[in-house]
Amino acid sequence: MQQVNLEISENLERHRTDGFSGSNALVVRRGELFRVSMQLKARPFDPRTDTLRIKIMLGRLYVIMPVTFSAKFSLSRWAAFMDSESLNPNNPSIFISAPSSASVGCYRFKLSVFTQDTMKVCAVGKFILLCNPWCRGDAVYIPFEDQREEYTQNDSCLLFMGTSTNLVSRPWSLDQFEPDVLEACLNLLNVSPQHKHNRRADYLNRSNPVYISRVVSAMINCEDDRGVLKGNWSGDFSDGVHPSMWTGSGDILRGWAQSGYHPVKYGQCWVYAAVMCTVMRVLGIPCRIVTNFNSAHDTNGNLVIEEFYSETGQKLKSTKDSIWNFHVWVECWMTRQDLGGGMDGWQVLDPTPQERSRGVFCCGPAPTKAIKERRVDLFYDIPFVYAEVNADVHTLVMSQGRVVSRSVDTDRVGPLICTKAVGLPRLQNITGDYKHIKSLTSTVSSNRSSTSETSTLRRGTKRMAAFLTLDKTPVAGATLLFTLKVINKQSVAKMIKVHLNAQTKEYNHSPSETFWEAHCKIQLAPLEVKVLKQQILPPQYEDLVGDDLVNLAAVVEDMVSQERVLAFEEFNIASPQLVIKIEDEENVVLNKEQAASVTFANPFSHPVSGLLNVSGGGLVKGHANFRMFPLRPGGIGEQRINFLPSKTGTKMLQASLVLSNKTTVRGFKMVTVRRV
Template sequence: MEDLSIQNVNLEQSENLERHHTDGFSNSEALVVRRGEPFRISLRLEGRPFNPRTDTIRIKVMLGRLYVIMPMTFSRKPSSSHWKAYIDPEGLNPQAPSIYICSPASASVGCYRFQLYVFTKNNGRSCATGKFIMLCNPWCSDDVVYIPFEDQREEYIQSDSGLLFLGTPMNVVSRPWSFDQYEPGVLETCLNLLRVSPQHKRNRKKDYLRRNNPIYIGRVVSAMINSEDDRGVLKGNWSKDFKDGVNPSMWTGSGDILQQWAQSNYSAVKYGQCWVFAAVMCTVMRVLGIPCRVVTNFNSAHDTNDNLVIEEFYSETGQKLKQGHDSIWNFHVWVECWMARSDLGPEMNGWQVLDPTPQERSGGVFCCGPAPVKAIKNRRVDMVYDTRFVYAEVNADVHKFVMSKGRVLSVNKDTERVGSLICTKAVGFPRPQNITGDYKLIKSPTSTLSSRSSSSTDNSTLRSESSRGVFVSLSLDKSPVVGEPVRFMVQVINKRRVAKSMKVHFNAQAKEYNHSPSETFWELHGIIHLAPMEVKVLEQQILPAQYEDVVGDDLINLAVVLEDTSSQERVLASEEFNIASPELIIQMDEDNTVVANNKQSAVVSFTNPFSHPVSGVLTVAGAGLMQGKLHYRMPPLRPGGRVEQCIAFTPSKVGMRMLQASLSLYNTNTNVRGFKMISVQGE
């Protein structure tokens, strides 16, 4: 009888993808599996049937030049620390035997090759080859990235869309983002990111061995998202000159960025800012199987001299000055990844801060983390990696100086401003979740907050300062909205039993989220008289026509300085805020069930809130809903005018999907956005 030989190997794609929660990667050329969980392959044999008494099977699994050889056993007992291959003797098909390969829960992430040999008693040998991609496994309790709740695994690993939060604490802006991890080529690009890293180029064997550790992977990815030290993905740009690249505000998802990087032979994509860096890193980490979420820290300190104090300088008329090296970003965005910390002890397990935005070098390169969130809360600033730097971002004190001709006229201290709100997207819901209490000891943390709430009680702000003779506070009437006046109130209290005459200086400047303000665009000066112990309220407003040129992604620094005309004593109160842009409204027929591979439609509408006509280009996208992007030119629209655009699309994937729209206006500094979550049913 003819001896047996292997005709082919069936990787049992659909069964393994479902079992390993990797269904979204079905378009990959290689089988995608997770470590610590067996996957099945089937052999199709020619010649005589397989005889387990006389025939043996061995599998050689290779990652680069590293390899392990596994003899086939009949024991199903898994091993959490060693590679194992076995045949289930029950239901054995001698002509097409099934083989189970189980990796340890600490296997390295990467693209593996395997060689499968069948040896017969007649010294015959037959060989077949194949490949598979190994990812981390948050479903496996032996994996250091194990996260025990299914809704969190769905949110932090499987969800391919989400929200980023920008703006200010009083006016949180939700920006839709498509993580795109299941889009064609994204998986391979994320693996290639590890391959083109300096660590891999320096020592491939060492890199492959260390890829079993999410701490190592996190630091490599954090460095590779920016291009400061390597062939990283994104080039940062915080100027306003983006003519040789893309304005960071125009990106809507990670897929375009990662694909452009791969297609350009790993040349840096221009340009990114903090939320873009963080969102792309979130994509890479989720692809690699490490639970990840995007986090926004409002009023984020950049403490350059490591003294946990941020110094700000104002002129005697309230203009914020470009002095000092420290800064406070109105918001800063990083990621958290979930993992055990065997290097620090189990009390530091859980969420870890990783920040790919290039700010300071860590270990000689621009990366940051993983810093345990629990260490930050407990002030363990001695811990690796970069815990002290992140602690300062959420806890530094602010010292404000009023200056004149190089002389300090007054100084005020604020211990509450930095890290005043830290949030991430809520699990399963399109809204922010307040996680400030994870980072800081606060008196009464709340679990959730509403984006763009209209409640003046929730969103009004109060910035107050006091001198020996006068107390002043500045508060906004409500969250400012484009098209409406910005109304604010200044309360002045004379704490002395003598009358006072005070010079009052109001000043408003536009600023980018991470820069010092630019020139003053609105100011007002006057004199007030205070009777002994008098409380006086000054109500002011900035009209839309006065601020429309700076609305959009810019913010506003508003300050008031009071000067005692007799003593020249000065007191300052200030606030930084954003003016909420209009939103695009996306509507679908409520009775229309959205079914995969069936044509659907939606209507995007926009109402012009500006005092002048606007025009622009509408862009619509949705991973799993449409291929590529749709573009529509919007003709000039008069003030108060409304326009609608019908959108046709055919969903290709089931599950919860995000349809997002962005309107880029030609003659304003504004990108208008909107999104709608759509549940796509199977056919």
């Protein structure tokens, strides 16, 4: 048996897989040559009398081919050749080409040498084959270099949460190049029910990114299989990790693999999507994380969501339909030969278990072009995604079991659909990919509304109207200021009851109990407009809200006619930010210890303490934890940290501080690491 040199360093660089160098595996992309060489000990290779044959194996599938001296090869089949002009008889090199439609997976290969009278196996080896968005013949080819870098190579991202009028940018480390993540992603395919049921068919189908993406979408959740994440929206996370505590995909994927493929507890939509993005980028399929604000879950398919309020403005839970303030999924780039022309490009995939698709909890791939054109006749799950971004909202006020007010909003669902911009830590508005809209701003900053600085929701009838307006963006530690404007549209005076109600709510739930309310009576002269200024003080909300949102509602009632008008606003309260500073930012170099500081200013009306967590793929090994001692209101705390960059390029250093009042404060800093 002779030795084979996989020429790992050279091949990783050629195939743009050098990020996986820590795995000590040969990782290559289909549709591209890679080189291996033999170290012969018995005697030199003689091309006049010796011939070589190579056997490539994926499971029990295999292909056998001669090693030729012709450098001509086709992207449609396996090929192997030697370069006769540069042949080193003692250390001959063999170039292997995988077809651009080869299946993704871990391959074995065997080299056999034939002399004039004998056959000998001279070398064996392994390589991991991924999709190739740089190859024009690959179904995942994306024609722009900056997008290939962003959607395949970038190992950090931003998740957008909160509301469309007060966005929250949450940093996330995708970790696709961190130790053991590549192996976990490949094992995810092997643990899938498709692989267990029919390995041969699974291996063959792995050539198709449509198939791969559906397998991964189902395997990120554990509802039908040995998937990665267990979902939990109950509020009780005592036997696992609160979804908001995760900062990256690596811990989740490693935890899943090391447990023997038991689901990791717990995930919610943004965690599911972020982990799927990691897996797809590892497999070479361009992927980005997408947030849909005011995302509808239409259980009966009628494109109508009903929401109910009491006569005093308390939001009720009275329907299976729901609107999530935001919902996060992914898009993957691929051609759709199964749908004919015109449906190539970005495809929606949603691993959060909501509805079954062909009997399994997965969703997609649904072309964004098909969603925009309402092509509900095409695969996969287009009606469900279409409703998520287009449903109408019927809002009803109930009194003693009957409807006393009804309003219809055709614009509330899907007003903003966004993703991280290419190459920049900011938002890109992609609403126009999903919906026909009159105007579209391609990008807006992550801390501004896509429409206006304040948000107004208005409801009215022919006799009166109500406008509920936030006076300024709500910020933790500050008084919440809002205005209720009541209009008498008639030429007769009115006596009005006003009910104001505030409840906390999770992004995907009906609100909890009322934490603030106010009631009053006002007199309206004919055609009068009356403005009521209101405020909610920090001690009234800051121990309740945390990462939750606020549902604020006003019911205005004509005491004579008992006619009612509802106005409401759901909003998030901007958390304070951690400030990260690099001491010598312009001279961050590979394998040289660097220093940074993390600073927090306490905006709350009471002292807080907390646990600071610092992480960053390619910068910090694992996590660094620090205890932050109590800070008085207005106090400033600073923590110095050291980190040792292990990879070059632009990396994300992120920090999260879990406070004693259960609020989590976050911050991040992009760090450019250079070679010495």
